[in-house]
Amino acid sequence: MAKALVLKDITKRFPLVLANDHISLDLNWGEVLALVGENGAGKSTLMKIVYGLQPPDKGEMWVDGKPYRPKSPLDAIAHGIGMVHQHFMLVEPFTVLENLVLGLEPGSPLYLDLDEARKRATALMEELGFQVPLDERIENLPVGLQQRVEILKALYRQAKILILDEPTAVLTPQEAEELFRFLRAYVSKGNAAIFISHKLKEVLSVSDRVTVIRDGRVVGTVKTPETSLEELARMMVGREVVLRVEKGPAKPGEVVLEVEGLEAPPRLRGVSFFVRAGEIVGIAGVEGNGQTELVEALAGLRKYRGTVRYLGHPLPHLALKVREAGVSHIPEDRLARGLVLDFSVRENAILGDQHRPPFRGFLGFLDGKAMEHHARTLVETFDVRPRSTDLSARRFSGGNQQKIVVGRELLRGPRLLIAAQPTRGVDVGAIEFIHQRLVEARDQGLAVLLVSADLSEVISLSDRILVMYEGRIVGELTPEEAKEERLGLLMAGVPA
Template sequence: MSEERTALRLECITKEYPLVRANDCISFDVRWGEVHAVVGENGAGKTTLMKIVYGMVRPDGGRIYVDGRPAEIRSPADAIRLGIGMVHQHFMLVDVFTVLENIVLGHEPRKGGAIDLEAARRSVQALLREVGFDLDLDARVEELPVGLQQRVEILKTLYREAKILILDEPTAVLTPQEAGELFRFLRGFVARGNTVIFISHKLAEVMEVSDRVTVIRDGRVVGTVDTPKTSVAELARMMVGREVILTVQKTPPRPGEVLLSVADLWVEEAGKKPRVAGVNLEVRAGEILGIAGVEGNGQSELVEAITGLRPYRGTVRYQGEVIARPDARRVREHRVSHIPEDRNARGLVLDFSTRDNLILGDHYRAPFVDRYGFFRDAVIDDYARGVVETYDVRPRSIHLSARHYSGGNAQKIIVGRELYRKPRILIAAQPTRGVDIGAIEFIHKQIVEARDQGMAVLLVSADLNEVMSLADRILVMFEGRIVGEVRPEEATEERLGLLMAGITEGAPA
């Protein structure tokens, strides 16, 4: 690993899809010993480029050099052989296997034909000591929080001796604390002479963890800058091509009648600790109620209960009305919209076109069907074009199937669908996850405008900045309960952080 040899050199990498040139002659160098961030708007081509480097996608043209030598990367196996590892945003672990089994899967040491799990354990333990991770090798992956699952993914690549580690939006699902731990590991990893390629929309993190940043726009390189010499504002400008307003602009709320009320709500499973334990809350027309909390403290279950996706005990009133049984369709008919936290599992049908995804949930009724129950295709097309245009979904097609969108554009489709129908109540879980900085600005503006027109918003977000800047009131959830309320003007990361850890400053809530 000499100074002269670059870890990775990309020369005019090009990849064309039917509707877009995802990579348009991309060239840049990544050095040994650096964290190299790659940023750009949704659909700019970041994931495509990394999949090319990892051998998952074949480029139409261009050359790749690894450690100074030309490389033929036709499959992930080739990439691994060249010391390249990739951690995907959607983890590819086997849930029912243990941590150890997942790490060594496919590369098990053998003794006389049989898998030598003890040898595997010894080498993985050595690896754990080297990188300073604390991980129970015998835990089943499905029982681990996402932060630890990600460590398993990272260890998997290290076990295969990755020296160039690619992370595609690794912090989207992490708590701030987990992200901090990841960054410490990454800094240590490059200090040992390795290389990290780090994709993120969180520019503050990019500033914190990277040495250099390459900005991509519309499949082309805008430039590579030294991190200490740039700023969030400059990166945003390079990405978007204009100034981006980084703070939410809104006037004080003028709350009206209660539109959503939740009384003594419990979500329980036999033999387990209650997921939601007696939550009470009210959201009024014209206000945004934020719920802050470390993921896994009942927020997801609370949202699923309110949106009719999961059984619960207690009372939920939508504009004063109670719906007898959990019933997502009925809830929706009460003009409740829901931006779900897991866009692939609940938000989109990946094999459906944009158009069909955009009417999902309302597809069985007017204006999308006529009185005989037939689809009104022209109406649906117009509606879909309206959403795609308004929410700047790229590419602009209404016929592309959902799986072919970039992560952030898929999210824009969901947000657009849920807001365009003009709900009275919006339940938004992680509404801007994976969305670029310009689109965050836009989505926040839409939510604030709808609030000003009288929509009630329940916002659940792991992003404290988002909660602090968007919410008019903030509740903190811990172990299924609301443990405190903080006014946004009094909220600080420290104060919320303490409550999120269950420390309630003496008085019980």
């Protein structure tokens, strides 16, 4: 029987980077193949080649035994390949049904006939065992349902090979388990799936085999029952990795941040809490339950009602004044709020502080020497690779982009750090590094407010955990009290 997908010697080179170096792998019908590797290892580039978004420089591909060289995603879809992207590719003002048929609109140029599409979608949902409101706008759906729409869209196009890129990043544990059940049922019907994730526990629970890529090359492929978390991490990074956060007990000091009755449209409905020096307070919750509004209000990026005191005084409402007061902010989206992608590392390293000494020099001009020294300190201290201060931020992998942001915010010497999704989309080695830096900063007296959709991160880093649901804090737990199942229930609004 022919294999579902075969890649042989796939090579892709960009300026200064060999993204894929003669990669060969295969996918069997009826299996889930996990693809793991560090940021910048070449996983995304490889899947873009498979899905027709980029051509390879060299190499061959086969789908079900037949030669395959797509020129666009339409070719991939025609060959039965679907992809669920990490950042959903949905048109938010459109309904679910309109998104399903987008690009394959039934009817005539003058009339969109959705009746047949509705019948097909309804039958498909019954077969899959999940329901999505077809007439609801995407913007009104929670992220878990939006992901179902992405999957439904791929299967509506009759995908027999499904590629899922970081599919559980915004899901509760219960939603993730539903996804895994779907995947197992999907491949049991003779289909095949490629599962890309940085969460190695999930990789081991859902996949049949795991292919590890490092520096653009395949390090090896192992059967899931014959490997372990430690072995996969070692294969990914090329060294032993500490998979647990090593930290001693917190030694809390004075209250640095005090919040009372904070409200911010559209979702934050009145929260109260405090953060002390020398502790990490974690906020757990499914995205879309007020965390973004909370972070942006505290960072001076959104208007709010309520009381916020910083070191006993009202916190300014303007982002620039908040930074000048000694508050640092790691934004949840490093590309939208954390970096200017066309700026160099040297320029990104001083964003938000460019008007202050030592970077503001004679007659208000930027001091190039001070900028270079600061950027060099950042790339060395936070292990940014490559070690260039001249390269633009867009030339770095996601993990190294995140290190630039984290390094910039910590090197400022803040009293309070608001860290939103500090390790989103980064590999196990970068996660280990960023976690160590956060714990070190806590031990030096920094107050840290951690907002993360990754429950293992919240549990392992936090000294106290607050759970948010529908814009309110619905529970407070210690790390010892917090189990993923209990937290997951609270995140879903179920008392636990």
